[in-house]
Amino acid sequence: MAYSLTGMIGSAAQSEPRLALAARDLVFAYDRQNAVDHVSLGLETGELLGLAGPNGAGKSTLLNLLSGFLAPLSGEVMLFGRPLAALTRREIAARIAFVPQKTESAFSFTVTEMVVMGRQPYAGLGAFDTAEDMRVAQEAMEQAEIGNLAGKFFNNLSGGEQQLVLLARALAQRAPILILDEPTSFLDLRHQWQMMNLMKMHTRGGRLVAATFHDLNLAARWCDRIALMHNGALVACGKPAEVLNARRLESVYGIPLRVDALPGGNIRVEFPE
Amino acid sequence: MMTNVGRPPRALTLARVLMHATIGLAAAVAICVAAPLIGGNIKLAAALANAPWDSAMNPDAMIFWSTRIPRVLLGLIVGGSLALSGLIFQAILRNPLAEPYILGISGGAALGRMIATIIAFGGQVVFFFLAPFACFAGALVPMLILMTLAARSRSVSTVTILLGGVILNVFFSALILLLQYFADLAQVRQMFLWCMGALDIVGYTQIAVVLPIALAAFIVVACHARAMNLLSLDDGTATHLGVNVRRGVNTLLWTGSILTAAMVAVSGPIGFVGLIVPHSLRLIFGSDNRLLGPLSLIYGGVFLVVCDFIGWRGMELMQAAGMPLAQTSEIPVGVITAILGGPFFLYLLITRQK
Numbered sequence: 001m002a003y004s005l006t007g008m009i010g011s012a013a014q015s016e017p018r019l020a021l022a023a024r025d026l027v028f029a030y031d032r033q034n035a036v037d038h039v040s041l042g043l044e045t046g047e048l049l050g051l052a053g054p055n056g057a058g059k060s061t062l063l064n065l066l067s068g069f070l071a072p073l074s075g076e077v078m079l080f081g082r083p084l085a086a087l088t089r090r091e092i093a094a095r096i097a098f099v100p101q102k103t104e105s106a107f108s109f110t111v112t113e114m115v116v117m118g119r120q121p122y123a124g125l126g127a128f129d130t131a132e133d134m135r136v137a138q139e140a141m142e143q144a145e146i147g148n149l150a151g152k153f154f155n156n157l158s159g160g161e162q163q164l165v166l167l168a169r170a171l172a173q174r175a176p177i178l179i180l181d182e183p184t185s186f187l188d189l190r191h192q193w194q195m196m197n198l199m200k201m202h203t204r205g206g207r208l209v210a211a212t213f214h215d216l217n218l219a220a221r222w223c224d225r226i227a228l229m230h231n232g233a234l235v236a237c238g239k240p241a242e243v244l245n246a247r248r249l250e251s252v253y254g255i256p257l258r259v260d261a262l263p264g265g266n267i268r269v270e271f272p273e
Numbered sequence: 274m275m276t277n278v279g280r281p282p283r284a285l286t287l288a289r290v291l292m293h294a295t296i297g298l299a300a301a302v303a304i305c306v307a308a309p310l311i312g313g314n315i316k317l318a319a320a321l322a323n324a325p326w327d328s329a330m331n332p333d334a335m336i337f338w339s340t341r342i343p344r345v346l347l348g349l350i351v352g353g354s355l356a357l358s359g360l361i362f363q364a365i366l367r368n369p370l371a372e373p374y375i376l377g378i379s380g381g382a383a384l385g386r387m388i389a390t391i392i393a394f395g396g397q398v399v400f401f402f403l404a405p406f407a408c409f410a411g412a413l414v415p416m417l418i419l420m421t422l423a424a425r426s427r428s429v430s431t432v433t434i435l436l437g438g439v440i441l442n443v444f445f446s447a448l449i450l451l452l453q454y455f456a457d458l459a460q461v462r463q464m465f466l467w468c469m470g471a472l473d474i475v476g477y478t479q480i481a482v483v484l485p486i487a488l489a490a491f492i493v494v495a496c497h498a499r500a501m502n503l504l505s506l507d508d509g510t511a512t513h514l515g516v517n518v519r520r521g522v523n524t525l526l527w528t529g530s531i532l533t534a535a536m537v538a539v540s541g542p543i544g545f546v547g548l549i550v551p552h553s554l555r556l557i558f559g560s561d562n563r564l565l566g567p568l569s570l571i572y573g574g575v576f577l578v579v580c581d582f583i584g585w586r587g588m589e590l591m592q593a594a595g596m597p598l599a600q601t602s603e604i605p606v607g608v609i610t611a612i613l614g615g616p617f618f619l620y621l622l623i624t625r626q627k
Contacts, residue, residue: 123499
């Protein structure tokens with residue numbers, strides 16, 4: 001691996017997993033229908049949790065509730081034992097880093113400028129960039145393997161490159177919780193591999209990493225647990241091989257899917273013939 | 274061009290901002306010294322060499338100190354403030370075409386002042402204190418419309434911005450025309466000149482009123498510059514990086530609107546400064562608002578003083594250079610900025626259609 005295992009992942013290392021984020025009976029609705037329907041879920045430090053389900057199942061909404069961007073209609077989210085609603089944006093941002101699927105900018109920021117923005121939770125009023133900010137940003141860019149893009153304009157990059165920049169920005173945030181919305185959607189095979197390994201590496205350092213996936217095989221291979229959503233509700237949550245069985249997948253996705261057992265306890269989801 | 278490739282990755286430090294600001298300030302000082310000395314009827318060099326402060330002995334020096342100097346100083350403040358409010362609206366509306374004049378905020382302020390003119394005509398003292406509040410009251414209408422739009426979804430598209438601004442401006446112009454129709458001739462002439470946006474009839478009192486407002490607004494922008502960078506991306510990004518979006522947007526919207534209203538109160542609606550200056554600065558210095566804030570303030574001032582000088586002395590200098598002009602007169606600065614700004618705006622609109 002090109003990236004080092006020091007610094008970014010070492011700081012949060014700890015032996016005992018503990019509850020980092022806890023959702024209690026969350027409800028959220030955009031119109032009348034519940035987008036997230038009474039979801040309770042506990043997420044521990046050191047785990048990689050994959051959130052799966054069909055389009056419109058409520059995955060992104062749940063992520064936005066967990067990160068505090070959306071406020072639930074009822075229920076609450078606890079962040080390291082404290083209610084999210086009682087914390088300031090800045091306090092949350094120092095603990096939760098969020099990687100959106102994409103960002104559109106009306107203005108031309110360079111990749112470095114975008115990544116340094118990740119230092120916002122630690123910056124004072126109208127503060128300028130410190131040497132520490134630049135060092136952390138540099139390290140984050142190296143981890144995401146985008147050092148060669150540093151001076152380029154974000155808007156001129158491909159979707160996949162932009163996704164890696166957003167990842168680097170979140171890494172520069174140095175938060176113990178990393179939440180990613182479809183982190184592999186624009187990535188080629190090499191970068192999917194790199195993204196998954198990077199996420200896994202950060203969980204070993206003691207971080208909680210939660211992400212949504214459409215590619216169930218990718219999720220099954222790397223995630224410690226998978227939470228499967230359907231129509232806003234949490235259908236199942238547990239080890240990939242337990243959650244992803246053919247009958248459940250057919251009822252959730254509405255098409256017959258084949259689930260093959262692989263040696264080593266892994267599984268493989270296939271389309272029907 | 275370099276802007277298509279990128280820029281070397283560098284930290285934005287206070288030292289870098291101060292360096293660029295110092296260069297800008299040097300340009301501002303140079304233009305403020307040069308502009309009042311050129312042209313006009315008085316023999317300035319002689320007047321200033323001989324008893325420069327004694328206005329009783331030396332009426333030429335008095336003209337210099339009491340009209341020409343305040344004119345360039347006000348130009349600096351108004352231009353800088355208009356550029357700064359353009360920068361604010363562009364960041365929170367995520368649209369490089371947003372600008373107080375285009376958004377209809379200047380027009381609203383102008384209408385407010387027109388109404389105050391009708392009400393308080395004859396009472397100059399009352400009017401002097403009334404005008405800034407009347408402008409602000411007028412600016413509130415387009416501002417509240419903007420806030421409603423902004424509250425619903427802040428990714429207000431270019432088309433919505435343009436359409437909303439055009440309609441508001443047409444509406445306000447119609448109301449101003451209506452007021453003029455019922456006003457008497459002396460009032461109409463005064464209103465008409467004022468509506469073109471000018472810096473000529475000023476003294477130090479106006480400067481004393483707008484300078485603190487401009488400085489206060491600049492401090493707000495300096496404190497929110499990082500937040501403006503994030504707000505110019507999207508609400509999710511800003512929130513996830515620790516910015517209280519609603520508070521930030523409200524603070525900045527009020528700041529931009531008060532700033533615009535104050536400037537319209539002293540100089541009339543001067544358009545396009547907030548569009549031309551921040552955009553040109555972005556091409557050179559990038560999009561970081563921590564740098565664009567101070568530079569917009571400085572170069573906005575420089576730009577407006579230059580535009581005012583063109584309108585003020587342009588025809589006179591052309592005649593002196595041998596062009597056959599039958600007569601010379603001053604052109605209001607608002608006309609100059611509009612002549613420059615219209616094509617610039619079209620250029621931006623065309624090049625942004627990808």
